[in-house]
Amino acid sequence: MSQGHVTIDGEEVSFEPGQTLMEAATAAGIYIPRLCHHPEFVPHGSCKLCTVDVNGRHVAACTTPATDRQRVQNNTPELNDLRRSLIQMLFVEGNHICPACEKSGNCQLQALGYRLTMLSPHYNHLFPRREVDASHPDVLLDRNRCIFCELCVRASRDVDGKHVFGLSGRGIHTQLIVNAASGKLRDTDLAVTDKAVTVCPVGAILKKRQGFAVPIGRRLYDRQPIGMADARSGQKNKERDHG
Amino acid sequence: MFELETARDPEKLKRVVIEPVTRVEGHGKVTLLLDDENHIRQVRLHIVEFRGFEKFIQGRPYWEVPVMVQRLCGICPVSHHLAAAKAIDLLVGARQLTPTAEKLRRLMHMGQVLQSHALHFFHLSSPDLLFGFDSDIGRRNIVGVAQEYPEIARDGVMLRKFGQEVIRLTAGKRIHGTGAIPGGMNKCLTSADRDYLLKDIYPVISASREAIRLMKRIYTENLAFHSSFGYFRSSTLGLVRADGALDLYHGGLRAKDATGRTIFDHVDYRRYSEYLHEEVKSWSYMKFPFITSLGPEAGWYRVGPLARINNCDFIPTPLAEAERRALIAYGGGFPIHSPLAYHWARMIEMLYCAEAIKELLHDDDILRDDLIVTGEKALEGVGVIEAPRGTLFHHYRVNEDDVVTMANLIVSTTSNNHAMNEAIRRVAERYLDGRRLTEGLLNHIEVAIRAFDPCLSCATHALGKMPLRVELMDAQGEVVDRLVKDSRGDFCVV
Numbered sequence: 001m002s003q004g005h006v007t008i009d010g011e012e013v014s015f016e017p018g019q020t021l022m023e024a025a026t027a028a029g030i031y032i033p034r035l036c037h038h039p040e041f042v043p044h045g046s047c048k049l050c051t052v053d054v055n056g057r058h059v060a061a062c063t064t065p066a067t068d069r070q071r072v073q074n075n076t077p078e079l080n081d082l083r084r085s086l087i088q089m090l091f092v093e094g095n096h097i098c099p100a101c102e103k104s105g106n107c108q109l110q111a112l113g114y115r116l117t118m119l120s121p122h123y124n125h126l127f128p129r130r131e132v133d134a135s136h137p138d139v140l141l142d143r144n145r146c147i148f149c150e151l152c153v154r155a156s157r158d159v160d161g162k163h164v165f166g167l168s169g170r171g172i173h174t175q176l177i178v179n180a181a182s183g184k185l186r187d188t189d190l191a192v193t194d195k196a197v198t199v200c201p202v203g204a205i206l207k208k209r210q211g212f213a214v215p216i217g218r219r220l221y222d223r224q225p226i227g228m229a230d231a232r233s234g235q236k237n238k239e240r241d242h243g
Numbered sequence: 244m245f246e247l248e249t250a251r252d253p254e255k256l257k258r259v260v261i262e263p264v265t266r267v268e269g270h271g272k273v274t275l276l277l278d279d280e281n282h283i284r285q286v287r288l289h290i291v292e293f294r295g296f297e298k299f300i301q302g303r304p305y306w307e308v309p310v311m312v313q314r315l316c317g318i319c320p321v322s323h324h325l326a327a328a329k330a331i332d333l334l335v336g337a338r339q340l341t342p343t344a345e346k347l348r349r350l351m352h353m354g355q356v357l358q359s360h361a362l363h364f365f366h367l368s369s370p371d372l373l374f375g376f377d378s379d380i381g382r383r384n385i386v387g388v389a390q391e392y393p394e395i396a397r398d399g400v401m402l403r404k405f406g407q408e409v410i411r412l413t414a415g416k417r418i419h420g421t422g423a424i425p426g427g428m429n430k431c432l433t434s435a436d437r438d439y440l441l442k443d444i445y446p447v448i449s450a451s452r453e454a455i456r457l458m459k460r461i462y463t464e465n466l467a468f469h470s471s472f473g474y475f476r477s478s479t480l481g482l483v484r485a486d487g488a489l490d491l492y493h494g495g496l497r498a499k500d501a502t503g504r505t506i507f508d509h510v511d512y513r514r515y516s517e518y519l520h521e522e523v524k525s526w527s528y529m530k531f532p533f534i535t536s537l538g539p540e541a542g543w544y545r546v547g548p549l550a551r552i553n554n555c556d557f558i559p560t561p562l563a564e565a566e567r568r569a570l571i572a573y574g575g576g577f578p579i580h581s582p583l584a585y586h587w588a589r590m591i592e593m594l595y596c597a598e599a600i601k602e603l604l605h606d607d608d609i610l611r612d613d614l615i616v617t618g619e620k621a622l623e624g625v626g627v628i629e630a631p632r633g634t635l636f637h638h639y640r641v642n643e644d645d646v647v648t649m650a651n652l653i654v655s656t657t658s659n660n661h662a663m664n665e666a667i668r669r670v671a672e673r674y675l676d677g678r679r680l681t682e683g684l685l686n687h688i689e690v691a692i693r694a695f696d697p698c699l700s701c702a703t704h705a706l707g708k709m710p711l712r713v714e715l716m717d718a719q720g721e722v723v724d725r726l727v728k729d730s731r732g733d734f735c736v737v
């Protein structure tokens with residue numbers, strides 16, 4: 001049952017009780033860029049990619065409840081400029097070497113870089129020293145690529161029930177840690193089948209020995225740019241609702 | 244000690260520096276030391292390349308290696324991609340690939356060598372050969388070739404494009420693709436891909452034959468000059484198939500001395516370190532490899548097209564084999580040592596690649612999806628391939644966590660280091676000695692380098708944008724003459 005309507009970039013969108021703006025937009029086939037949001041987990045609101053303008057205020061679409069007659073600006077040059085800056089900062093704060101990264105073509109950070117027409121990193125690279133943990137027999141943890149979205153933290157805690165991952169430190173010194181006295185992934189109870197292994201939007205947590213198996217042209221974002229799936233599923237929802 | 248490598252009293256000599264000559268994943272320079280009469284006393288080619296890859300590949304998972312290390316080069320990335328993939332195959336126990344995977348890799352490699360040879364000859368070297376080494380600098384480039392000899396330029400562009408398309412369809416991209424993965428390939432060709440390539444294969448073969456005719460004509464029209472230009476004698480090294488045939492993808496190591504006598508043959512390349520050592524010299528960042536049994540003074544060798552043609556017993560495709568026989572006959576059955584004959588051999592190899600591509604495209608194995616094999620894991624792998632410029636070695640060790648702990652790369656340029664130094668010494672001695680420097684004379688040195696290595700000539704010749712500064716200093720270190728080439732390729736005395 002519809003609770004009311006909001007407008008997103010002038011398009012009227014209905015929402016269900018308890019839905020966030022992100023959920024209402026997604027159901028309607030409107031893509032709002034995001035990295036830390038995943039529909040299966042409690043919203044986190046940390047990456048700020050989903051920032052939208054609601055009645056003149058900037059809010060995170062993934063944590064803001066939809067309420068009747070909100071006027072939402074999403075796909076505007078101003079907001080996309082801000083989002084591009086966020087992506088650029090993420091690129092320089094880690095070590096994201098797309099040309100040699102096996103996640104290339106399947107990486108949300110890279111895909112958003114393309115979508116938001118990021119032509120250069122703009123900011124100075126920080127080149128942080130981050131540890132690669134290859135100790136687990138089936139899973140590689142490359143902290144160089146971590147964007148601290150905490151999806152692995154949430155997946156391990158809420159789905160796998162294991163608490164393998166966590167964040168430590170503050171600000172620029174934040175790092176992804178694992179729950180073992182040695183600090184090594186091999187000493188955790190992580191299994192390659194865990195949700196935490198598959199949920200990473202970038203190339204920080206990977207199944208070992210799978211890299212580059214999918215040829216160029218058949219990777220996720222080779223087939224359709226990021227955001228297209230939302231538009232298509234939204235179209236299907238509309239067709240279902242109207243006919 | 245080699246003649247003209249180290250002068251006795253360098254502090255009393257004038258120093259001429261060509262810096263940068265151009266790039267080899269870094270910068271190269273040539274230094275000349277001259278006495279008061281402008282007689283050449285010392286000549287050195289320094290390739291100031293920083294091969295950081297050997298270091299920063301350490302700590303990375305092995306399956307990343309073939310994709311990462313190909314970034315060493317933008318002209319022959321496929322060679323690094325495949326040499327690394329061959330080494331990594333051994334880490335996953337894939338000692339024998341499926342016929343489909345091996346043929347697809349061979350197809351990719353043939354496309355690579357074809358496009359690189361076309362680029363090297365048509366785009367980079369043909370301006371020197373067609374117009375003259377000291378001809379008008381404004382015309383001595385690929386644009387000048389296109390204006391004066393449009394049919395030659397068209398062939399060059401067509402051949403390079405075809406090779407790039409072969410790479411695209413096997414690796415996913417024209418440059419820096421991902422086709423080869425541990426134990427095989429990640430895709431096969433579709434029948435549509437095959438038909439697309441086959442429609443151009445006969446023009447490609449025809450243009451390759453025409454390129455040989457052109458090079459042969461240029462070379463023999465001024466035979467005495469071309470055959471003596473930068474002439475020196477040396478041993479040769481390369482891969483050959485078990486039956487002695489030319490093979491650019493796989494085989495055993497064969498080395499011959501300057502007379503054509505075999506030094507070693509069919510050596511398993513995984514044992515390369517027993518047969519080849521590297522010497523370090525104080526004046527160069529690049530090592531000087533040599534054949535261990537002959538020692539550093541006598542054991543240096545050359546690699547690349549001419550070395551391979553001298554080394555092999557035959558070429559396994561008919562048209563290229565006929566051309567190989569013609570070249571060998573020209574040499575009277577003895578090894579050919581003239582650096583400019585590299586271009587002739589290069590064009591023969593280009594024809595071989597075109598013929599080999601045709602054969603592979605007609606083989607239905609390339610359409611099958613049997614792409615990967617694995618076996619017992621190992622912790623060390625060596626991969627060797629014949630890159631366009633010569634034999635290329637990749638050697639890796641990994642730990643139990645699948646992470647690279649050691650990488651050693653011997654690239655073709657390194658193997659030809661001594662040979663290129665030798666060639667420019669001979670050229671400097673013959674053409675520069677006692678004369679006032681001009682751009683045309685200095686270009687003679689670059690022509691000798693270009694015979695071996697396209698990467699050293701790409702910036703100055705293909706695009707003409709690499710700035711070049713040559714300074715002539717007197718014995719007191721005062722600059723007495725200065726020649727500058729600006730970013731537009733214009734020369735001026737300042």
